Amino acid sequence: MYIVCVITSIIFGLFALMKEKKITNPLTILCLIYGITSLLAGLRLYNTIETDNLVFIIVTIGIISCFCGYLLATRIYFKNRGFDSINDKIVKLMIIFVAIFSTYQFSQVFSLLLSGADLDTIRMIYYGTTVDGIATNYFVKQLEVYLNLPFIYIIMIIFANYIVGKKIVNLNKMYITIIIYSIIVTQLCSGGRMIILFFIMDVIVAFLINKKSDIVFLLKKNKKVVFAIIFSIFIILYLTEIRTFDASNSKGLLYTIYIYLSCPYMIFSGHLESFTQNTTFGFSLISGFIRPFIILTQYITGFSPKSLNLVYDIATTVSINAIQIAPNQLSNAFTTMFSYFFLDGKWIGLIFDSVIMMFFITSIYKKEKKYHTNYYLLMYCLVLQALIFSFIRYQYIVVSMTLPFFYIQFLFKKNKGNKS
Numbered sequence: 001m002y003i004v005c006v007i008t009s010i011i012f013g014l015f016a017l018m019k020e021k022k023i024t025n026p027l028t029i030l031c032l033i034y035g036i037t038s039l040l041a042g043l044r045l046y047n048t049i050e051t052d053n054l055v056f057i058i059v060t061i062g063i064i065s066c067f068c069g070y071l072l073a074t075r076i077y078f079k080n081r082g083f084d085s086i087n088d089k090i091v092k093l094m095i096i097f098v099a100i101f102s103t104y105q106f107s108q109v110f111s112l113l114l115s116g117a118d119l120d121t122i123r124m125i126y127y128g129t130t131v132d133g134i135a136t137n138y139f140v141k142q143l144e145v146y147l148n149l150p151f152i153y154i155i156m157i158i159f160a161n162y163i164v165g166k167k168i169v170n171l172n173k174m175y176i177t178i179i180i181y182s183i184i185v186t187q188l189c190s191g192g193r194m195i196i197l198f199f200i201m202d203v204i205v206a207f208l209i210n211k212k213s214d215i216v217f218l219l220k221k222n223k224k225v226v227f228a229i230i231f232s233i234f235i236i237l238y239l240t241e242i243r244t245f246d247a248s249n250s251k252g253l254l255y256t257i258y259i260y261l262s263c264p265y266m267i268f269s270g271h272l273e274s275f276t277q278n279t280t281f282g283f284s285l286i287s288g289f290i291r292p293f294i295i296l297t298q299y300i301t302g303f304s305p306k307s308l309n310l311v312y313d314i315a316t317t318v319s320i321n322a323i324q325i326a327p328n329q330l331s332n333a334f335t336t337m338f339s340y341f342f343l344d345g346k347w348i349g350l351i352f353d354s355v356i357m358m359f360f361i362t363s364i365y366k367k368e369k370k371y372h373t374n375y376y377l378l379m380y381c382l383v384l385q386a387l388i389f390s391f392i393r394y395q396y397i398v399v400s401m402t403l404p405f406f407y408i409q410f411l412f413k414k415n416k417g418n419k420s
Contacts, residue, residue: 001056002042009035026361027070037391041265048326052269062338065351069358084373094151102185149400157381160202166210264334270323283307284340285353288402337390
Protein backbone atom coordinates (compact mmCIF):
# COMPACT_ATOMS: atom_id res chain seq x y z
CA MET A 1 0.00 0.00 0.00
CA TYR A 2 2.91 2.35 0.57
CA ILE A 3 3.59 2.28 -3.18
CA VAL A 4 0.19 3.92 -3.81
CA CYS A 5 1.11 6.63 -1.30
CA VAL A 6 4.45 7.22 -3.03
CA ILE A 7 2.91 7.33 -6.53
CA THR A 8 0.17 9.72 -5.37
CA SER A 9 2.83 12.00 -3.90
CA ILE A 10 4.87 11.96 -7.11
CA ILE A 11 1.88 12.74 -9.35
CA PHE A 12 0.53 15.64 -7.28
CA GLY A 13 4.00 16.96 -6.45
CA LEU A 14 4.99 17.13 -10.12
CA PHE A 15 1.63 18.66 -11.04
CA ALA A 16 2.15 21.54 -8.62
CA LEU A 17 5.78 21.95 -9.65
CA MET A 18 4.86 22.27 -13.34
CA LYS A 19 2.00 24.63 -12.51
CA GLU A 20 3.91 26.92 -10.14
CA LYS A 21 7.43 26.61 -11.61
CA LYS A 22 8.70 26.91 -8.02
CA ILE A 23 9.79 24.06 -5.77
CA THR A 24 8.79 26.16 -2.75
CA ASN A 25 5.07 25.77 -3.50
CA PRO A 26 3.34 24.03 -0.56
CA LEU A 27 1.88 21.05 -2.43
CA THR A 28 5.21 20.00 -3.93
CA ILE A 29 6.88 20.33 -0.51
CA LEU A 30 4.13 18.24 1.13
CA CYS A 31 4.33 15.55 -1.55
CA LEU A 32 8.13 15.48 -1.47
CA ILE A 33 8.12 14.93 2.30
CA TYR A 34 5.43 12.26 2.36
CA GLY A 35 6.70 10.57 -0.79
CA ILE A 36 10.14 10.11 0.78
CA THR A 37 8.96 9.20 4.29
CA SER A 38 6.28 6.73 3.15
CA LEU A 39 8.81 5.05 0.84
CA LEU A 40 11.32 4.67 3.67
CA ALA A 41 8.68 3.34 6.03
CA GLY A 42 7.48 0.85 3.43
CA LEU A 43 10.99 -0.45 2.69
CA ARG A 44 11.41 -1.58 6.33
CA LEU A 45 15.19 -1.23 6.42
CA TYR A 46 17.18 -2.15 9.56
CA ASN A 47 14.54 -4.76 10.49
CA THR A 48 11.95 -2.13 11.35
CA ILE A 49 8.39 -3.25 12.05
CA GLU A 50 5.66 -3.37 9.43
CA THR A 51 3.31 -0.40 9.15
CA ASP A 52 -0.42 -1.13 9.10
CA ASN A 53 -1.88 -0.54 5.62
CA LEU A 54 -4.57 1.66 7.18
CA VAL A 55 -1.85 4.20 8.05
CA PHE A 56 -0.76 4.43 4.41
CA ILE A 57 -4.41 4.71 3.32
CA ILE A 58 -4.99 7.56 5.79
CA VAL A 59 -1.87 9.39 4.58
CA THR A 60 -2.82 8.87 0.92
CA ILE A 61 -6.36 10.21 1.44
CA GLY A 62 -4.81 13.11 3.37
CA ILE A 63 -2.52 13.97 0.46
CA ILE A 64 -5.41 13.82 -2.03
CA SER A 65 -7.45 16.10 0.24
CA CYS A 66 -4.53 18.52 0.51
CA PHE A 67 -4.44 18.58 -3.28
CA CYS A 68 -8.11 19.64 -3.26
CA GLY A 69 -7.33 22.38 -0.72
CA TYR A 70 -4.47 23.58 -2.91
CA LEU A 71 -6.68 23.71 -6.03
CA LEU A 72 -9.38 25.60 -4.14
CA ALA A 73 -6.90 28.25 -2.95
CA THR A 74 -5.42 28.74 -6.43
CA ARG A 75 -8.88 29.68 -7.76
CA ILE A 76 -9.52 32.46 -5.26
CA TYR A 77 -8.24 36.05 -5.42
CA PHE A 78 -6.60 37.28 -2.22
CA LYS A 79 -6.15 40.97 -1.46
CA ASN A 80 -2.91 42.44 -0.15
CA ARG A 81 -3.34 43.58 3.46
CA GLY A 82 -0.57 46.13 2.89
CA PHE A 83 1.76 45.10 5.71
CA ASP A 84 5.43 45.56 4.85
CA SER A 85 7.32 47.93 7.16
CA ILE A 86 8.64 46.07 10.18
CA ASN A 87 9.36 47.61 13.56
CA ASP A 88 13.06 46.89 14.14
CA LYS A 89 12.87 47.94 17.78
CA ILE A 90 10.26 45.33 18.67
CA VAL A 91 12.26 42.59 16.93
CA LYS A 92 15.42 43.60 18.78
CA LEU A 93 13.54 43.56 22.08
CA MET A 94 12.45 40.01 21.24
CA ILE A 95 16.07 39.08 20.53
CA ILE A 96 17.21 40.50 23.87
CA PHE A 97 14.41 38.71 25.75
CA VAL A 98 15.30 35.36 24.16
CA ALA A 99 18.99 35.86 24.99
CA ILE A 100 18.28 36.67 28.65
CA PHE A 101 15.73 33.89 29.08
CA SER A 102 17.89 31.25 27.36
CA THR A 103 20.87 32.29 29.52
CA TYR A 104 18.79 31.77 32.65
CA GLN A 105 17.66 28.36 31.39
CA PHE A 106 21.20 27.37 30.51
CA SER A 107 22.37 28.22 34.02
CA GLN A 108 19.90 25.63 35.29
CA VAL A 109 20.92 23.07 32.65
CA PHE A 110 24.62 23.65 33.31
CA SER A 111 24.16 22.80 36.99
CA LEU A 112 22.41 19.58 35.95
CA LEU A 113 25.27 18.68 33.60
CA LEU A 114 27.78 19.27 36.39
CA SER A 115 25.77 16.92 38.62
CA GLY A 116 26.11 14.17 36.00
CA ALA A 117 22.79 14.43 34.14
CA ASP A 118 22.80 13.45 30.46
CA LEU A 119 20.98 15.21 27.62
CA ASP A 120 18.17 12.66 27.68
CA THR A 121 17.43 13.52 31.32
CA ILE A 122 17.56 17.24 30.51
CA ARG A 123 15.11 16.69 27.66
CA MET A 124 12.68 14.85 29.95
CA ILE A 125 12.81 17.67 32.52
CA TYR A 126 12.42 20.26 29.74
CA TYR A 127 9.18 18.61 28.56
CA GLY A 128 7.71 18.53 32.06
CA THR A 129 8.77 15.17 33.51
CA THR A 130 10.01 15.14 37.10
CA VAL A 131 13.31 13.23 37.32
CA ASP A 132 14.80 12.45 40.75
CA GLY A 133 12.73 15.23 42.28
CA ILE A 134 13.91 17.78 39.69
CA ALA A 135 11.28 19.57 37.60
CA THR A 136 10.98 22.74 35.53
CA ASN A 137 9.51 25.70 37.41
CA TYR A 138 5.88 26.19 36.29
CA PHE A 139 6.25 29.94 35.68
CA VAL A 140 9.46 29.45 33.72
CA LYS A 141 7.78 26.76 31.60
CA GLN A 142 4.90 29.11 30.77
CA LEU A 143 7.35 31.82 29.70
CA GLU A 144 9.09 29.24 27.52
CA VAL A 145 5.86 28.15 25.79
CA TYR A 146 4.11 31.52 25.45
CA LEU A 147 7.04 33.85 24.79
CA ASN A 148 10.50 32.34 24.33
CA LEU A 149 9.75 29.63 21.76
CA PRO A 150 7.34 31.73 19.63
CA PHE A 151 9.89 34.56 19.64
CA ILE A 152 12.77 32.33 18.61
CA TYR A 153 10.75 30.75 15.77
CA ILE A 154 10.20 34.25 14.37
CA ILE A 155 13.79 35.35 14.99
CA MET A 156 15.22 32.27 13.25
CA ILE A 157 13.18 33.05 10.12
CA ILE A 158 14.33 36.69 10.12
CA PHE A 159 17.95 35.61 10.61
CA ALA A 160 17.72 32.89 7.95
CA ASN A 161 16.53 35.47 5.42
CA TYR A 162 19.29 37.85 6.55
CA ILE A 163 21.90 35.17 5.85
CA VAL A 164 20.77 34.80 2.23
CA GLY A 165 20.68 38.54 1.65
CA LYS A 166 17.06 39.44 2.47
CA LYS A 167 17.37 42.00 5.26
CA ILE A 168 13.91 42.10 6.81
CA VAL A 169 15.50 43.73 9.87
CA ASN A 170 18.77 45.67 10.07
CA LEU A 171 21.04 43.56 12.27
CA ASN A 172 24.50 44.58 13.39
CA LYS A 173 27.23 42.15 14.52
CA MET A 174 26.11 42.32 18.14
CA TYR A 175 22.57 41.16 17.35
CA ILE A 176 23.85 38.49 14.96
CA THR A 177 26.07 37.12 17.72
CA ILE A 178 23.18 37.21 20.20
CA ILE A 179 20.91 35.31 17.80
CA ILE A 180 23.48 32.57 17.15
CA TYR A 181 24.13 32.30 20.87
CA SER A 182 20.39 32.07 21.65
CA ILE A 183 19.78 29.35 19.05
CA ILE A 184 22.63 27.22 20.41
CA VAL A 185 21.68 27.71 24.06
CA THR A 186 17.95 27.09 23.45
CA GLN A 187 18.87 23.92 21.60
CA LEU A 188 21.06 22.73 24.47
CA CYS A 189 18.37 23.50 27.03
CA SER A 190 15.81 21.40 25.16
CA GLY A 191 18.16 18.41 24.96
CA GLY A 192 16.72 17.54 21.54
CA ARG A 193 17.27 18.40 17.88
CA MET A 194 14.17 20.32 16.82
CA ILE A 195 15.40 23.91 17.21
CA ILE A 196 18.47 23.37 15.05
CA LEU A 197 16.47 21.35 12.51
CA PHE A 198 13.93 24.17 12.27
CA PHE A 199 16.74 26.65 11.72
CA ILE A 200 18.43 24.55 9.02
CA MET A 201 15.09 24.29 7.20
CA ASP A 202 14.51 28.05 7.62
CA VAL A 203 17.83 28.78 5.90
CA ILE A 204 17.11 26.36 3.03
CA VAL A 205 13.61 27.76 2.53
CA ALA A 206 14.82 31.37 2.67
CA PHE A 207 17.51 30.55 0.10
CA LEU A 208 14.97 28.97 -2.28
CA ILE A 209 12.30 31.67 -1.89
CA ASN A 210 14.55 34.70 -2.37
CA LYS A 211 15.35 34.79 -6.08
CA LYS A 212 18.15 37.33 -5.66
CA SER A 213 20.08 35.14 -3.24
CA ASP A 214 22.92 33.09 -4.59
CA ILE A 215 25.62 30.89 -3.12
CA VAL A 216 28.35 33.38 -4.06
CA PHE A 217 26.70 36.10 -1.97
CA LEU A 218 26.15 33.66 0.86
CA LEU A 219 29.81 32.68 1.02
CA LYS A 220 31.53 35.96 0.17
CA LYS A 221 29.44 38.41 2.18
CA ASN A 222 28.65 36.30 5.22
CA LYS A 223 31.70 34.09 5.81
CA LYS A 224 31.74 34.58 9.58
CA VAL A 225 28.02 33.93 9.88
CA VAL A 226 28.17 30.82 7.69
CA PHE A 227 31.14 29.51 9.68
CA ALA A 228 29.32 30.13 12.96
CA ILE A 229 26.21 28.33 11.72
CA ILE A 230 28.13 25.31 10.39
CA PHE A 231 30.16 25.12 13.58
CA SER A 232 26.96 25.34 15.65
CA ILE A 233 25.29 22.58 13.66
CA PHE A 234 28.23 20.21 14.15
CA ILE A 235 28.37 20.94 17.87
CA ILE A 236 24.66 20.39 18.35
CA LEU A 237 24.56 17.22 16.25
CA TYR A 238 27.51 15.86 18.19
CA LEU A 239 25.89 16.59 21.55
CA THR A 240 22.53 15.16 20.56
CA GLU A 241 24.23 12.09 19.10
CA ILE A 242 25.57 11.45 22.60
CA ARG A 243 21.99 11.60 23.90
CA THR A 244 20.70 9.05 21.42
CA PHE A 245 23.46 6.50 21.08
CA ASP A 246 26.29 5.30 23.23
CA ALA A 247 29.53 4.06 21.69
CA SER A 248 28.52 0.39 21.89
CA ASN A 249 25.06 0.89 20.39
CA SER A 250 25.68 3.47 17.69
CA LYS A 251 24.44 2.42 14.25
CA GLY A 252 25.61 5.53 12.45
CA LEU A 253 24.19 8.71 11.02
CA LEU A 254 22.30 7.02 8.15
CA TYR A 255 20.47 4.80 10.63
CA THR A 256 19.53 7.85 12.73
CA ILE A 257 18.20 9.72 9.68
CA TYR A 258 16.27 6.67 8.47
CA ILE A 259 14.61 6.13 11.85
CA TYR A 260 13.63 9.79 12.18
CA LEU A 261 12.09 9.92 8.70
CA SER A 262 10.28 6.58 8.79
CA CYS A 263 9.28 6.07 12.42
CA PRO A 264 6.13 8.29 12.38
CA TYR A 265 4.31 5.70 10.27
CA MET A 266 5.33 2.87 12.60
CA ILE A 267 4.46 4.80 15.76
CA PHE A 268 1.11 5.81 14.24
CA SER A 269 0.53 2.14 13.45
CA GLY A 270 1.41 1.14 17.03
CA HIS A 271 -1.06 3.68 18.46
CA LEU A 272 -3.69 3.19 15.76
CA GLU A 273 -6.31 2.15 18.31
CA SER A 274 -6.08 5.50 20.12
CA PHE A 275 -6.70 7.40 16.90
CA THR A 276 -9.45 5.14 15.52
CA GLN A 277 -11.51 4.62 18.69
CA ASN A 278 -11.59 8.27 19.79
CA THR A 279 -12.95 11.43 18.14
CA THR A 280 -12.15 15.06 18.90
CA PHE A 281 -14.84 16.61 16.64
CA GLY A 282 -12.66 19.26 15.00
CA PHE A 283 -10.70 20.33 18.07
CA SER A 284 -7.41 18.81 16.84
CA LEU A 285 -7.31 21.23 13.91
CA ILE A 286 -7.74 24.35 16.06
CA SER A 287 -6.40 23.12 19.41
CA GLY A 288 -3.17 25.14 19.47
CA PHE A 289 -4.93 28.31 18.34
CA ILE A 290 -7.68 28.23 20.98
CA ARG A 291 -5.83 26.64 23.89
CA PRO A 292 -4.66 29.94 25.48
CA PHE A 293 -8.26 31.22 25.52
CA ILE A 294 -9.61 27.90 26.81
CA ILE A 295 -7.08 27.91 29.65
CA LEU A 296 -8.18 31.43 30.58
CA THR A 297 -11.85 30.41 30.42
CA GLN A 298 -11.14 27.30 32.46
CA TYR A 299 -9.41 29.40 35.10
CA ILE A 300 -12.48 31.65 35.36
CA THR A 301 -15.31 29.14 34.92
CA GLY A 302 -13.71 25.77 35.54
CA PHE A 303 -14.97 24.54 32.14
CA SER A 304 -12.78 22.93 29.49
CA PRO A 305 -14.07 21.05 26.40
CA LYS A 306 -13.60 17.28 26.73
CA SER A 307 -12.63 16.96 23.07
CA LEU A 308 -9.83 19.50 23.47
CA ASN A 309 -8.55 17.68 26.55
CA LEU A 310 -8.66 14.43 24.56
CA VAL A 311 -6.30 15.90 21.92
CA TYR A 312 -3.63 16.49 24.54
CA ASP A 313 -4.35 13.23 26.37
CA ILE A 314 -3.63 11.28 23.20
CA ALA A 315 -0.60 13.43 22.37
CA THR A 316 0.71 12.67 25.87
CA THR A 317 -0.03 8.96 25.46
CA VAL A 318 1.96 8.64 22.22
CA SER A 319 4.80 10.64 23.80
CA ILE A 320 5.02 8.54 26.96
CA ASN A 321 4.38 5.09 25.52
CA ALA A 322 7.26 4.32 23.18
CA ILE A 323 6.95 1.70 20.45
CA GLN A 324 9.72 -0.76 19.63
CA ILE A 325 10.12 -0.17 15.92
CA ALA A 326 13.39 -2.07 15.44
CA PRO A 327 15.77 -4.23 17.49
CA ASN A 328 17.01 -2.10 20.43
CA GLN A 329 15.12 0.91 19.09
CA LEU A 330 12.25 2.56 20.97
CA SER A 331 10.55 5.61 19.43
CA ASN A 332 7.68 7.81 20.50
CA ALA A 333 5.62 10.97 19.85
CA PHE A 334 5.87 11.06 16.02
CA THR A 335 2.59 10.03 14.33
CA THR A 336 2.28 12.41 11.31
CA MET A 337 -0.09 15.33 10.87
CA PHE A 338 -2.78 13.10 9.36
CA SER A 339 -3.17 11.04 12.54
CA TYR A 340 -4.64 14.10 14.30
CA PHE A 341 -6.82 14.94 11.30
CA PHE A 342 -8.20 11.39 11.38
CA LEU A 343 -8.75 11.78 15.12
CA ASP A 344 -10.89 14.85 14.41
CA GLY A 345 -13.70 12.90 12.76
CA LYS A 346 -12.38 9.78 11.05
CA TRP A 347 -12.58 10.02 7.23
CA ILE A 348 -14.68 13.19 7.21
CA GLY A 349 -12.33 14.84 9.69
CA LEU A 350 -9.29 13.73 7.70
CA ILE A 351 -10.64 15.15 4.45
CA PHE A 352 -12.00 18.37 5.94
CA ASP A 353 -8.90 19.19 8.03
CA SER A 354 -6.52 18.41 5.16
CA VAL A 355 -8.45 20.66 2.77
CA ILE A 356 -8.58 23.52 5.30
CA MET A 357 -4.91 23.18 6.25
CA MET A 358 -3.64 23.24 2.67
CA PHE A 359 -6.05 26.02 1.71
CA PHE A 360 -4.67 28.13 4.57
CA ILE A 361 -1.03 27.50 3.61
CA THR A 362 -1.60 27.95 -0.14
CA SER A 363 -3.42 31.25 0.39
CA ILE A 364 -0.36 32.62 2.20
CA TYR A 365 1.90 31.21 -0.53
CA LYS A 366 -0.14 32.97 -3.22
CA LYS A 367 0.07 36.31 -1.40
CA GLU A 368 3.84 35.98 -0.92
CA LYS A 369 4.29 35.05 -4.56
CA LYS A 370 2.18 37.95 -5.84
CA TYR A 371 3.00 40.81 -3.46
CA HIS A 372 6.54 39.95 -2.23
CA THR A 373 6.14 41.84 1.04
CA ASN A 374 8.18 41.10 4.15
CA TYR A 375 4.97 40.33 6.01
CA TYR A 376 3.91 37.54 3.67
CA LEU A 377 7.49 36.28 3.40
CA LEU A 378 7.63 35.89 7.18
CA MET A 379 4.16 34.32 7.29
CA TYR A 380 4.96 31.82 4.54
CA CYS A 381 8.25 30.78 6.12
CA LEU A 382 6.32 30.32 9.35
CA VAL A 383 3.70 27.98 7.85
CA LEU A 384 6.44 26.05 6.05
CA GLN A 385 8.00 25.28 9.45
CA ALA A 386 4.82 23.38 10.30
CA LEU A 387 4.36 21.87 6.83
CA ILE A 388 7.91 20.54 6.49
CA PHE A 389 7.75 18.89 9.90
CA SER A 390 4.17 17.68 9.50
CA PHE A 391 5.48 14.16 8.97
CA ILE A 392 6.35 14.26 12.68
CA ARG A 393 2.98 15.48 13.97
CA TYR A 394 0.40 18.20 13.44
CA GLN A 395 2.47 21.11 14.70
CA TYR A 396 -0.49 23.36 15.49
CA ILE A 397 -1.59 21.34 18.49
CA VAL A 398 1.41 23.07 20.13
CA VAL A 399 0.69 26.59 21.41
CA SER A 400 4.27 27.77 20.83
CA MET A 401 3.77 27.05 17.10
CA THR A 402 0.53 29.02 16.79
CA LEU A 403 1.41 32.13 18.83
CA PRO A 404 3.97 33.43 16.28
CA PHE A 405 1.03 34.23 13.96
CA PHE A 406 -0.34 36.47 16.69
CA TYR A 407 2.97 38.14 17.53
CA ILE A 408 3.83 38.84 13.89
CA GLN A 409 0.81 41.13 13.63
CA PHE A 410 2.51 43.51 16.09
CA LEU A 411 5.78 43.58 14.14
CA PHE A 412 4.40 45.24 11.03
CA LYS A 413 2.60 48.44 10.26
CA LYS A 414 0.23 48.97 7.38
CA ASN A 415 1.47 50.90 4.36
CA LYS A 416 -1.38 52.58 2.49
CA GLY A 417 0.53 52.50 -0.76
CA ASN A 418 0.91 48.71 -0.72
CA LYS A 419 -2.74 47.80 -1.15
CA SER A 420 -3.68 45.98 -4.32
